[in-house]
Amino acid sequence: MPIRPERYPANRLFALLGASFALLFTFVIVVLAVDQERVREASERLQQQTVPKIIRFQRLARNLDQLRQEGEQIFSSGTPEGRQQSLYLVMLVASHPSILEHSQAAAAARDTEAFLAETGRLATQDPAMLRVQQAEWQQLSRRLSMLVDDILVEGANLATADLEDVAGTMRVTRYKLMGATALLGGFLLLLMILLRRHLLRPLEKIDRALSSLSVDRPAPEFPDGSLAEIHAVEEATRRLHDAMVSNEAARRELQLLANRDDLTGLMNRRHFMESAATELRRAQRYGRPTAVALGDLDFFKSLNDTYGHGAGDAVLRTFAELLTESLRQSDLVCRYGGEEFAFLFPESTVGQARILVERFRERCAAHEIQLPDGLLVRVTLSIGLADASRCPIDLALQQADLALYEAKRLGRNRVVVAAETG
Amino acid sequence: MPAFRSLFLVAALWTGALQAADLRVAVLVQDAAQVSLQGDLVPSSTPGADLVAFTDELAREICRRIRSRCSVSYVTFGEILPGVEDGSFDLGFGNFLRAPKREKRVAFSEPIFRSASRLVGSPATARAFAGKLGQAVNLDNLRGARVAAMEGSQQQAFLNTIAAERELTVVATATTAGAFDTLRNGSADFALLPIRTGYALISHDKSRRFGFVGPAVADHGLGDTAHIILPRQKEALRRSVNQAIAEIRADGTGHRIMRRHFPVNLD
Numbered sequence: 001m002p003i004r005p006e007r008y009p010a011n012r013l014f015a016l017l018g019a020s021f022a023l024l025f026t027f028v029i030v031v032l033a034v035d036q037e038r039v040r041e042a043s044e045r046l047q048q049q050t051v052p053k054i055i056r057f058q059r060l061a062r063n064l065d066q067l068r069q070e071g072e073q074i075f076s077s078g079t080p081e082g083r084q085q086s087l088y089l090v091m092l093v094a095s096h097p098s099i100l101e102h103s104q105a106a107a108a109a110r111d112t113e114a115f116l117a118e119t120g121r122l123a124t125q126d127p128a129m130l131r132v133q134q135a136e137w138q139q140l141s142r143r144l145s146m147l148v149d150d151i152l153v154e155g156a157n158l159a160t161a162d163l164e165d166v167a168g169t170m171r172v173t174r175y176k177l178m179g180a181t182a183l184l185g186g187f188l189l190l191l192m193i194l195l196r197r198h199l200l201r202p203l204e205k206i207d208r209a210l211s212s213l214s215v216d217r218p219a220p221e222f223p224d225g226s227l228a229e230i231h232a233v234e235e236a237t238r239r240l241h242d243a244m245v246s247n248e249a250a251r252r253e254l255q256l257l258a259n260r261d262d263l264t265g266l267m268n269r270r271h272f273m274e275s276a277a278t279e280l281r282r283a284q285r286y287g288r289p290t291a292v293a294l295g296d297l298d299f300f301k302s303l304n305d306t307y308g309h310g311a312g313d314a315v316l317r318t319f320a321e322l323l324t325e326s327l328r329q330s331d332l333v334c335r336y337g338g339e340e341f342a343f344l345f346p347e348s349t350v351g352q353a354r355i356l357v358e359r360f361r362e363r364c365a366a367h368e369i370q371l372p373d374g375l376l377v378r379v380t381l382s383i384g385l386a387d388a389s390r391c392p393i394d395l396a397l398q399q400a401d402l403a404l405y406e407a408k409r410l411g412r413n414r415v416v417v418a419a420e421t422g
Numbered sequence: 423m424p425a426f427r428s429l430f431l432v433a434a435l436w437t438g439a440l441q442a443a444d445l446r447v448a449v450l451v452q453d454a455a456q457v458s459l460q461g462d463l464v465p466s467s468t469p470g471a472d473l474v475a476f477t478d479e480l481a482r483e484i485c486r487r488i489r490s491r492c493s494v495s496y497v498t499f500g501e502i503l504p505g506v507e508d509g510s511f512d513l514g515f516g517n518f519l520r521a522p523k524r525e526k527r528v529a530f531s532e533p534i535f536r537s538a539s540r541l542v543g544s545p546a547t548a549r550a551f552a553g554k555l556g557q558a559v560n561l562d563n564l565r566g567a568r569v570a571a572m573e574g575s576q577q578q579a580f581l582n583t584i585a586a587e588r589e590l591t592v593v594a595t596a597t598t599a600g601a602f603d604t605l606r607n608g609s610a611d612f613a614l615l616p617i618r619t620g621y622a623l624i625s626h627d628k629s630r631r632f633g634f635v636g637p638a639v640a641d642h643g644l645g646d647t648a649h650i651i652l653p654r655q656k657e658a659l660r661r662s663v664n665q666a667i668a669e670i671r672a673d674g675t676g677h678r679i680m681r682r683h684f685p686v687n688l689d
Contacts, residue, residue: 066686088625088633089686095617095638096688097536097645110637117633 007228010199017191024187028180035173042166050162057155060098061148064105067093068144071116075137080124087120108147112140202230209237215248261335263313264320269342272334276344276393279332283346283389291353292388293343294400298380298412300339311371312339315379318369326360342397350387350417357383357415365413380413387418445485445659447492448502449477450516452619453599457496464496469599470622476683480534481515483675484650487666488659498596500574503528506651512659517616517648519576529654532664533647534676535688539577541569541635542620543605543612548635551611560636561614565589570601570610576643577614598623605632614644618688 070093073086093099094109115136122129202225209220219241222234259271267275276292283290297303297319304312316339323333323341336342345353361381368376384403388396399418407416451457452470464474478494485492492513497505502514507527517537520530541561551559551567570593571578581592593610595601602623604610615623617638624632639645650667652660670676677687 063688070686084630085625085685088621091540091624091634092617092621093686093688095538095540095620095634097538097640100538100638100640100645106637 267334295383297339382407445512448511488662514651528651531650538638538640538645540638567611570604570613
């Protein structure tokens with residue numbers, strides 16, 4: 001027993017795919033939003049914390065440099081008042097909170113202030129002491145300068161560290177964005193492949209099958225699809241083909257019934273006339289010879305009267321079987337009416353047709369027909385033959401009919417050609 | 423058209439009235455003698471004249487930035503906070519340090535600069551106390567001294583908290599110049615003053631007898647950021663003032679004002 005492949009309803013499958021896509025998209029959005037929030041936080045930190053810190057470092061550096069400059073002023077000032085003013089400024093600057101809160105700066109400021117106060121005191125007593133103190137001041141001044149540099153670098157490093165942090169976060173965000181784009185692209189590609197494989201291609205096949213659906217062709221074959229709806233359409237297409245074949249068979253049966261004589265199974269007169277007219281048009285278009293004939297069973301009325309209609313019917317059926325066996329496939333024959341039969345012989349001259357009908361007449365005359373009651377009888381046939389190569393079927397049959405009368409008049413069981421009647 | 427012109431005039435007047443609100447501004451004086459000047463230029467010969475001029479200019483710049491007409495009053499420190507609290511003043515320029523007790527009474531602006539406190543005294547007194555203490559004088563080891571501070575200031579509040587333990591006598595004065603005077607007349611051994619005020623008074627003093635003693639102190643509520651104070655209910659005004667402070671800091675106006683009155687730029 002073949003394993004039936006599992007099928008899924010398209011609406012559920014697409015709902016599942018849509019939900020998966022929405023989930024994936026939401027996930028990507030959330031990931032990017034988180035990264036964006038990190039960048040925002042880093043930028044805010046840079047703005048709210050780092051930049052003020054850098055400004056504080058710069059101010060501290062400026063204040064320390066101010067301290068150093070005022071120290072230089074003490075050494076370069078020529079008057080005690082000038083030195084005192086500079087010393088006051090040194091004290092003021094050294095007292096500033098920005099210096100106090102930085103341990104290194106506070107220590108350096110404290111040492112500087114103490115040294116400069118002592119220098120001021122000594123210089124008031126003896127201005128020559130300034131030169132004595134100069135060497136130590138140079139060291140202090142250098143220490144202040146280096147501290148200023150260190151603090152400036154420290155401030156700059158703060159910015160660098162934060163900016164690197166922001167850049168790193170943005171770099172990671174870029175990678176994630178690229179990854180997310182690739183993931184979404186892959187998902188869309190997969191979706192397109194699935195759509196093409198399970199929806200578009202089956203639909204194309206169904207379209208081709210429907211376009212070429214015909215009773216002359218076998219039922220369309222479809223591979224087993226995964227989508228229940230597609231499978232349903234394929235099944236419907238197969239059923240449609242089956243219905244078409246069935247309808248065609250019924251149509252042919254009906255056509256057969258409409259064209260045949262019920263009793264003998266031969267063509268009926270209407271169908272014979274249509275077929276004969278068509279064949280004559282073809283033959284006359286190409287200049288091919290055609291002959292027609294009308295045959296009538298001799299003394300058939302007496303047979304009916306003597307043995308009954310059942311016997312007459314049996315004779316007609318047997319006669320029809322003989323005709324079918326004796327004539328060529330291409331020849332047309334019909335029950336023209338009662339015991340009268342019409343013939344059309346394509347691709348045959350009157351002479352050739354005469355040979356055929358003569359042979360048949362002889363066979364008929366020699367053939368014993370068994371009646372329903374078991375009695376054996378023989379029937380003869382009179383035939384009028386005419387050329388139909390250059391006239392319509394009606395006219396040709398009229399001529400054949402005249403020849404048939406002539407055959408009856410001459411004694412029956414014979415063939416008379418219309419031309420012979422003059 | 424006349425109706426349109428009238429409407430425009432009324433709108434312009436109404437808008438102008440809104441923007442040019444009248445504000446009463448209290449500016450801190452350093453000396454009681456400066457109170458009587460009431461907005462006139464303080465003579466540079468008076469103690470702390472530079473500080474008053476600096477505060478006055480800062481107040482007028484902020485008034486200009488917030489598009490207000492300011493009526494400036496020169497008052498002592500002790501009058502500013504109660505005046506702002508009871509609504510007598512809309513803005514108080516007294517370089518107020520933040521303190522929990524103060525924050526319950528008035529609102530504080532964004533910082534205008536940073537400050538610390540330091541003892542001021544004569545070197546001779548400092549040496550004498552150093553001899554008694556066995557080490558150089560500073561605020562942490564000072565004992566048995568008379569210390570002056572401005573009434574209502576953080577310095578006075580701090581001294582009051584340690585006075586009993588350290589056997590200190592706190593001499594309260596109405597102004598910083600008054601605190602400095604106690605040193606001159608010998609009624610106090612030291613004065614605990616904000617560093618700018620201390621600098622202004624020391625450098626202004628012709629006798630050159632006084633200087634800073636010991637290191638500056640920024641903890642114990644004696645240092646940090648200095649602010650403008652406002653009535654607590656005037657939140658919109660506080661926001662406008664903060665905006666003005668940010669602007670004058672960003673465009674360098676604050677530094678220029680400071681440099682006009684001080685030889686160094688400390689903020």
